[in-house]
Amino acid sequence: MAQSAKRIVLVSRPVGEPKASDFRVEDCAIPAPGEGQVLLRTIWLSLDPYMRGRMSDGPSYAAPVPIGGVMEGGTVSEVIASNNPGFAKGDIVLSRAGWQTHALSDGKGLAKIDPKLAPISTAVGVLGMPGMTAYTGLLDIGKPQAGETVVVAAASGAVGSAVGQIAKIKGARAVGIAGGKDKCDYVKKELGFDECLDHRDPNLAAKLKEACPKGIDVYFENVGGAVFEAVFPLLNAFARIPVCGLIAHYNDTEATAPKWASALMRNVLTKRLTIRGFIVSDFAARHGDFLRDMSQWVREGKVKHREFVTEGLDSAPAAFMGLLKGANFGKQLVRVGPDKA
Amino acid sequence: MAQSAKRIVLVSRPVGEPKASDFRVEDCAIPAPGEGQVLLRTIWLSLDPYMRGRMSDGPSYAAPVPIGGVMEGGTVSEVIASNNPGFAKGDIVLSRAGWQTHALSDGKGLAKIDPKLAPISTAVGVLGMPGMTAYTGLLDIGKPQAGETVVVAAASGAVGSAVGQIAKIKGARAVGIAGGKDKCDYVKKELGFDECLDHRDPNLAAKLKEACPKGIDVYFENVGGAVFEAVFPLLNAFARIPVCGLIAHYNDTEATAPKWASALMRNVLTKRLTIRGFIVSDFAARHGDFLRDMSQWVREGKVKHREFVTEGLDSAPAAFMGLLKGANFGKQLVRVGPDKA
Numbered sequence: 001m002a003q004s005a006k007r008i009v010l011v012s013r014p015v016g017e018p019k020a021s022d023f024r025v026e027d028c029a030i031p032a033p034g035e036g037q038v039l040l041r042t043i044w045l046s047l048d049p050y051m052r053g054r055m056s057d058g059p060s061y062a063a064p065v066p067i068g069g070v071m072e073g074g075t076v077s078e079v080i081a082s083n084n085p086g087f088a089k090g091d092i093v094l095s096r097a098g099w100q101t102h103a104l105s106d107g108k109g110l111a112k113i114d115p116k117l118a119p120i121s122t123a124v125g126v127l128g129m130p131g132m133t134a135y136t137g138l139l140d141i142g143k144p145q146a147g148e149t150v151v152v153a154a155a156s157g158a159v160g161s162a163v164g165q166i167a168k169i170k171g172a173r174a175v176g177i178a179g180g181k182d183k184c185d186y187v188k189k190e191l192g193f194d195e196c197l198d199h200r201d202p203n204l205a206a207k208l209k210e211a212c213p214k215g216i217d218v219y220f221e222n223v224g225g226a227v228f229e230a231v232f233p234l235l236n237a238f239a240r241i242p243v244c245g246l247i248a249h250y251n252d253t254e255a256t257a258p259k260w261a262s263a264l265m266r267n268v269l270t271k272r273l274t275i276r277g278f279i280v281s282d283f284a285a286r287h288g289d290f291l292r293d294m295s296q297w298v299r300e301g302k303v304k305h306r307e308f309v310t311e312g313l314d315s316a317p318a319a320f321m322g323l324l325k326g327a328n329f330g331k332q333l334v335r336v337g338p339d340k341a
Numbered sequence: 342m343a344q345s346a347k348r349i350v351l352v353s354r355p356v357g358e359p360k361a362s363d364f365r366v367e368d369c370a371i372p373a374p375g376e377g378q379v380l381l382r383t384i385w386l387s388l389d390p391y392m393r394g395r396m397s398d399g400p401s402y403a404a405p406v407p408i409g410g411v412m413e414g415g416t417v418s419e420v421i422a423s424n425n426p427g428f429a430k431g432d433i434v435l436s437r438a439g440w441q442t443h444a445l446s447d448g449k450g451l452a453k454i455d456p457k458l459a460p461i462s463t464a465v466g467v468l469g470m471p472g473m474t475a476y477t478g479l480l481d482i483g484k485p486q487a488g489e490t491v492v493v494a495a496a497s498g499a500v501g502s503a504v505g506q507i508a509k510i511k512g513a514r515a516v517g518i519a520g521g522k523d524k525c526d527y528v529k530k531e532l533g534f535d536e537c538l539d540h541r542d543p544n545l546a547a548k549l550k551e552a553c554p555k556g557i558d559v560y561f562e563n564v565g566g567a568v569f570e571a572v573f574p575l576l577n578a579f580a581r582i583p584v585c586g587l588i589a590h591y592n593d594t595e596a597t598a599p600k601w602a603s604a605l606m607r608n609v610l611t612k613r614l615t616i617r618g619f620i621v622s623d624f625a626a627r628h629g630d631f632l633r634d635m636s637q638w639v640r641e642g643k644v645k646h647r648e649f650v651t652e653g654l655d656s657a658p659a660a661f662m663g664l665l666k667g668a669n670f671g672k673q674l675v676r677v678g679p680d681k682a
Contacts, residue, residue: 059611276617277608
């Protein structure tokens with residue numbers, strides 16, 4: 001066991017893109033678990049775009065991380081000491097321990113992970129929050145029907161890759177958007193999307209129209225920006241738009257009206273569109289369905305996934321800054337500690 | 342029986358507000374029904390905001406009225422001659438005969454009205470399309486829960502008045518917006534809304550905030566414009582916005598980005614909003630439920646309604662122009678012919 005702990009705290013609220021100086025790595029003592037508590041050792045830290053929201057104090061669905069507070073985040077952790085009868089030393093758990101090597105917990109909100117069922121890192125990936133975001137947003141809001149067209153951006157990422165593959169399982173046409181040729185090739189050839197376009201392509205709108213000859217029935221919105229501009233005119237009557245993220249706007253320092261703004265509500269009406277924001281916890285009741293279906297699809301090779309790992313807790317700030325720019329290729333993880341201490 | 346017929350045709354596509362010269366009243370012979378046809382005499386013509394859309398040739402959910410064509414519209418008509426075994430002389434039917442005194446029909450799309458059950462004019466009002474628009478949009482999309490707050494504009498009109506009264510039946514707080522003191526008084530005192538505000542009030546936003554101390558859970562959108570500007574910041578998490586009309590924008594000649602534009606999608610996400618456009622025919626399967634519930638509520642006095650009648654087919658263009666400005670007070674009808682010829 002390491003003799004001391006480390007944590008990363010938020011030093012200042014980023015203006016625009018987060019920068020290294022917005023974070024600080026602190027050394028501290030490994031805490032001792034009190035009565036009813038467990039001591040957790042972080043193995044995997046998940047980095048996800050929503051964390052940008054937690055760095056700001058604007059109104060949102062969750063409170064911001066306080067200045068000086070440990071950055072929030074989902075982790076896969078090992079119980080290394082336990083005063084809680086519900087957990088034993090050696091248990092692997094899903095936790096929200098945050099950006100730190102060690103954390104205390106009273107056991108609430110911890111979920112045990114069975115390492116025999118799947119690699120434990122998938123508990124924060126394809127079998128965890130990102131996978132379930134894709135599953136519930138696509139199936140419960142998007143409701144793709146066979147023969148319909150589903151478009152999703154960040155298509156090589158943790159959420160987008162699952163969205164397109166589930167769309168294929170449901171018999172829909174899946175069109176992805178990703179950054180650069182390598183990612184597009186992967187999305188099309190490895191993940192089996194029907195088409196994948198580069199969001200940096202100056203002719204994105206025209207190419208998207210070509211890739212969606214029957215229009216767009218479901219647009220899974222996780223980016224906003226230029227992608228939605230290109231999608232908007234192609235939306236079919238009764239199209240559904242689950243909105244789970246707007247990564248293109250997370251660093252916006254001023255709000256500007258998008259091109260579609262003046263036409264949005266008129267199109268909502270004349271095309272009978274459904275636009276619905278959600279976060280994964282809104283569908284907590286679907287967790288059992290998700291785990292059953294998604295683990296089966298992963299076992300059968302129908303849903304593939306890819307991890308992008310940076311080493312050591314110290315790498316988290318830079319990795320997160322990269323994530324907002326699409327520097328990752330697959331689910332962004334930080335390897336904070338070894339599988340076995 | 343009148344010896345000749347009259348019809349009103351669209352002469353030109355209005356730019357901005359429709360004007361008298363966009364329409365022409367034409368005299369014509371009463372047509373003779375061919376095989377399988379019935380001859381209809383119009384008693385009531387319904388005027389509704391959606392008709393503004395039919396005058397334009399922009400993309401919409403329905404084809405525009407062709408230049409020189411008879412203006413579309415729902416009517417309550419009497420069968421005055423029948424070569425169709427499904428209909429007898431004297432039958433009263435709901436039809437889409439349009440802005441004319443007489444029309445032929447092959448019987449398709451006609452629905453018989455039983456004059457014993459309710460005044461026949463209600464078939465194009467509270468028990469017809471406007472009532473069902475309120476019923477389905479509010480209940481199937483808005484889904485108001487007891488204790489929630491529902492806001493609707495054009496609250497003294499055919500749709501808005503039903504929305505607020507159904508909201509009250511479901512135990513919600515109903516806040517209306519209408520034009521002028523008389524309408525507001527009627528909405529509050531006669532219809533039993535909890536509050537009604539004048540949309541011309543320069544302090545609308547502040548007054549609306551006061552009238553909705555717990556925020557807004559359902560905004561039934563039928564107007565757009567300044568009302569939605571005032572509503573937008575008050576929307577609660579998980580608010581639902583059924584969109585059935587945008588009357589404030591129907592005469593827009595240029596599209597300008599509304600104030601909420603740059604913040605819309607971010608709010609959709611952080612507040613988990615649902616925005617969904619619909620037209621009443623999307624819920625055709627609910628017609629039986631609607632008729633059962635609404636006729637009961639009308640009988641019990643729980644849903645009151647008010648008609649605003651202009652006399653004679655010739656009055657239709659001016660009445661329609663007035664409707665777009667809120668000159669009507671209640672459901673706008675044109676008395677085209679007497680109940681009994």
